[in-house]
Amino acid sequence: MPATPSTTSSTTRALDRAAARVLDRLAEAAEVLLPVECAVCRAPGASLCRACRLVLRRSCARPFEASSAAPLLDAPLAVVAAGRYAHGLATCLLALKSTGRTDLVPVLAACLATALHAAAPGWPPGPVLLVPVPTSPAALRRRWFDPVRLLLEDCARRGVLPAEAVVSRGLRHRTTGVLPTGPAQKRLGTAGRRARPAGSMRCTAAPGARCVVVDDVLTTGATLGEAARALRAGGAEVVGAVVLAAVRPPAVPLTADSGPARPGPGVHPV
Secondary structure: OOOOHHHHHHHHHHHHHHHHHHHHHHHHHHHHHOOOEOOOOOOEOOOOOHHHHHHHHHHOOOOEEOHHHOOOOOOOOOEEEEEEOOHHHHHHHHHHHHHOOHHHHHHHHHHHHHHHHHHHHHOOOOOEEEEEOOOOHHHHHHHOOOHHHHHHHHHHHOOOOOOOEEEOOOEEEOOOOOOOOOHHHHOOOHHHHHHOOOOOEEEOOOOOOEEEEEEEEEOOOHHHHHHHHHHHHOOOEEEEEEEEEEOOOOOEEOOOOOOOOOOOOOOOOO
16 A cells, blocks of 8 residues: 555654654763863863853954954955954864864854844945855864865855855965974064065956955955955955954944944844
8 A cells, every 4th residue: 555645644744753862872882982071161961061062152243343453454355253362252162173172153144144244234235245255274284174164164064154155266376485383483573474475366356256255263354355355456446345253343434423333134143
């Protein structure tokens, strides 16, 4: 006798419940072998405990204009940062990039989404490409993922990007001329930081595309400046930049006479 729709539906639900139970048991076993702890205070049981999550949320509640604090950002470029590179935000970002804590992607992506929505009113109407600054080949081999692209893809998957904004691979690293990042970069002086990214990127976006450059941390602005240069050299229009964190304090608040910048529709606070 052929199975009726109701029988098939019941069987499917039973299989779903069984699969859910198996996944729950596997998660419990994994927690015993690889216990989860708060990336900031090391409290057991969660990627980010409730108290540290609240602090992170508050630290990114007021996205700010950060371009004036970037001395090597040559061309005029409006840069909006989600928060200061300090305390919980810096710790979580370092944990993601240095120790592979990809379980922190959802909370950091929510902070980035808030900054994207705060910056969006300054973009021209119409489709916009969100172009992540690419990870260098050496860093990609070391950590096996691209942090900025991972954050943007999480925002896209949860539907919290600004309207008409899509994630695009508009930049690539050249195979030559890319110098080391990380500690080697930190030891460079101003001239070295300016020269390090020069000519290291090339544009793969279509000519005429309107692009917003997205990066994780803004320090001197040299990397954002090179990204903007490469896109413009390829015929794209750069309409702004957004970063998760800026090293220096904000010079000009994004909303100087109002409260915290409100997240856009569908943006869930961390």
